[in-house]
Amino acid sequence: MKYIEKLRNSGLRPTKQRLQICEVLFDTESTFHFTINQLEQRIKSKIDNKISLATIYNTVHAFEKKGYLKQIPINSNQTYFDTNVTDHHHFYDLKNEKLIDLENSDVGPINIKRKINGKKIKSIEVLVKLED
Amino acid sequence: MKYIEKLRNSGLRPTKQRLQICEVLFDTESTFHFTINQLEQRIKSKIDNKISLATIYNTVHAFEKKGYLKQIPINSNQTYFDTNVTDHHHFYDLKNEKLIDLENSDVGPINIKRKINGKKIKSIEVLVKLED
DNA sequence: TTGCTAGTTTATAATGGTTCTAAATAAGTG
């Protein structure tokens, strides 16, 4: 199991549930965006045992804290997460409520000229809303 | 009353409640960011009669639809609105949960090179998260 | 002025995503 060490190194016990969630999240051809509900469905369809919704929330938040997942700032009634944790930006298709990755080369470098006293920049995120 | 015509021209009846909310939102030295709860408090402190929470929600959404308010894409348990409806970007101070306007000149032009078939860009929003 | 009608306000209930609780279970350690 390739995720056992990853979890141990993060101080997270490699439980059956966490390992299964790892497989659903990270054993994929490409990264993807998801809500908790979508992840719950994906887990249901890929594994036989049940994982409680509370555990899914707990695990997603634990992984986010460890930097294995990112939250995407977007106005929605559900929180969106991203398995692509590199710095990148997004299209948001308003009609289909779908996020699409933008490469940094699609956006170009962003240089924030203004400084706020005593604060430093943690992240810069661009959201490009799309309509028909 | 300077807002009566503005509302009529938008197809919104200039009710007492809407006019009072207009005053709280737009009779200000500068634009500002707010959540519904913050707006509710501000209304309470500035007017004598009561405006129901449902009306505050209705009015904010009506004004948003007419373009008098903007929603700011940010991950929070509460939705943030902006009385500054020009195209502009934001700092988000994670510790104080405060938004700060960035002028376009602080960010520079953003040129999205990638196109999505059949879609056009509705808005481009940059969120710069700040930490200590 | 007086009705009429569609729009608006309101208290309150319902919704639903997320978090909390506390008991059961499992992992790590020696």
Add this chain to the structure above:
DNA sequence: CACTTATTTAGAACCATTATAAACTAGCAA
């Protein structure tokens, strides 16, 4: 194994937001 601490879990609680449906009001025309 014995022990401690972390994790899982079902279900309750939370709370921002939306829906409901009845009372009220603005606009308009007779």
